Amino acid sequence: MIFKIRYPKSNIRSDIGFRISDFEYCDTGYSLHSPYIRRSKSYPIMKQDKILIIGAGGQIGTVLTAALRDAFGEQHVIASDLRPLENQAGPSEVLNALDAKALAELVKKHSITQIYHLAAILSAKGEADPMKSWEINMGSLFNVFETARNLSIQKVFYPSSIAVFGREAAPRNTPQFEVLIPETVYGISKVAGENWANYYFRRYGLDVRSVRYPGIIGYQSMPGGGTTDYAVDIYHCAVKNQPFECFLQENTPLPMIYMDDAIRGTIELMNAPAEQVKVRTSYNLAGMTFTPKEIAESIKKEIPEFQISYKPDFRQAIADSWPGSIDDSTARADWGWKPAYDLDGMTRDMLLQLKKQYLK
Numbered sequence: 001m002i003f004k005i006r007y008p009k010s011n012i013r014s015d016i017g018f019r020i021s022d023f024e025y026c027d028t029g030y031s032l033h034s035p036y037i038r039r040s041k042s043y044p045i046m047k048q049d050k051i052l053i054i055g056a057g058g059q060i061g062t063v064l065t066a067a068l069r070d071a072f073g074e075q076h077v078i079a080s081d082l083r084p085l086e087n088q089a090g091p092s093e094v095l096n097a098l099d100a101k102a103l104a105e106l107v108k109k110h111s112i113t114q115i116y117h118l119a120a121i122l123s124a125k126g127e128a129d130p131m132k133s134w135e136i137n138m139g140s141l142f143n144v145f146e147t148a149r150n151l152s153i154q155k156v157f158y159p160s161s162i163a164v165f166g167r168e169a170a171p172r173n174t175p176q177f178e179v180l181i182p183e184t185v186y187g188i189s190k191v192a193g194e195n196w197a198n199y200y201f202r203r204y205g206l207d208v209r210s211v212r213y214p215g216i217i218g219y220q221s222m223p224g225g226g227t228t229d230y231a232v233d234i235y236h237c238a239v240k241n242q243p244f245e246c247f248l249q250e251n252t253p254l255p256m257i258y259m260d261d262a263i264r265g266t267i268e269l270m271n272a273p274a275e276q277v278k279v280r281t282s283y284n285l286a287g288m289t290f291t292p293k294e295i296a297e298s299i300k301k302e303i304p305e306f307q308i309s310y311k312p313d314f315r316q317a318i319a320d321s322w323p324g325s326i327d328d329s330t331a332r333a334d335w336g337w338k339p340a341y342d343l344d345g346m347t348r349d350m351l352l353q354l355k356k357q358y359l360k
């Protein structure tokens with residue numbers, strides 16, 4: 001079953017205040033968004049919980065908010081962001097996660113029991129101002145962890161990333177427990193954040209759960225400031241019959257995941273019995289692996305006239321420092337993670353859903 005969610009027309013990446021058009025390589029038609037999300041099939045309804053999402057207007061937040069509202073009820077999920085969120089199906093608030101007092105007041109006002117902290121400056125954008133990126137990523141995280149500890153929040157979700165890995169890590173099928181020497185400030189903040197998550201769990205018993213997201217690809221929302229963003233932009237160009245210029249070289253493999261899988265994995269981890277969540281830093285979460293050339297070939301199966309060219313920029317070095325694929329067997333063993341989409345399955349669905357959006 002498919003149902004429509006309403007979505008703000010703004011192209012501002014909500015959690016960090018940068019315009020995603022900073023990284024636009026074709027006209028991706030942000031204002032045309034009218035996203036859809038598949039109704040979740042198996043999320044248990046837990047009406048007693050009150051969930052706060054920080055960064056609810058971002059790429060993941062937009063879709064996760066709708067999925068959690070579907071599972072928990074619209075009034076039980078409070079969407080927050082730096083700027084007002086329009087057309088929300090449930091309560092929403094303006095929140096700067098760097099403001100600890102405002103965060104605590106909001107948690108008390110809504111009797112929050114769970115926090116999903118999605119606000120961060122991503123890998124590519126973070127390099128423009130490393131100190132500011134560090135302050136935002138770490139300052140907001142400490143506010144969330146301290147508020148959660150002081151106000152007895154039951155669970156916190158903290159997204160980490162494949163950006164925690166660097167060139168010293170195994171470049172393929174990178175293990176769960178691997179050397180972490182990232183080369184971006186975003187990656188460094190995620191390694192630190194994972195360790196603080198583990199610290200708050202061990203020291204204070206705070207139930208923090210985390211996955212290392214690969215690049216996330218979805219039709220419902222746009223990413224902003226990441227190195228994997230090309231893999232969303234490419235589909236928008238394809239459905240608009242525009243050629244696509246890729247900022248990575250054709251043979252650059254990266255771990256990626258379809259949005260539906262990423263959201264399902266997140267909710268499954270958050271709903272897993274605590275004793276099954278054995279990794280308290282962050283779980284490797286894999287979906288698929290492909291290069292720009294391979295995603296273009298997948299699109300050409302559906303749109304034979306699609307054209308791609310390559311013009312690598314500074315993001316190539318970031319991508320080269322990341323693994324091409326990661327081993328998520330620990331997540332599979334501990335809490336039953338399993339992705340559903342492969343590259344061609346994702347391509348068919350992305351093109352179908354985006355065509356519907358652009359035809360509106």
Ligand code: AKB
Binds near residue numbers: 163215228
């Ligand atoms: C980025 O490219 O920075 C993000 C990520 C992999 O965490 N999509």
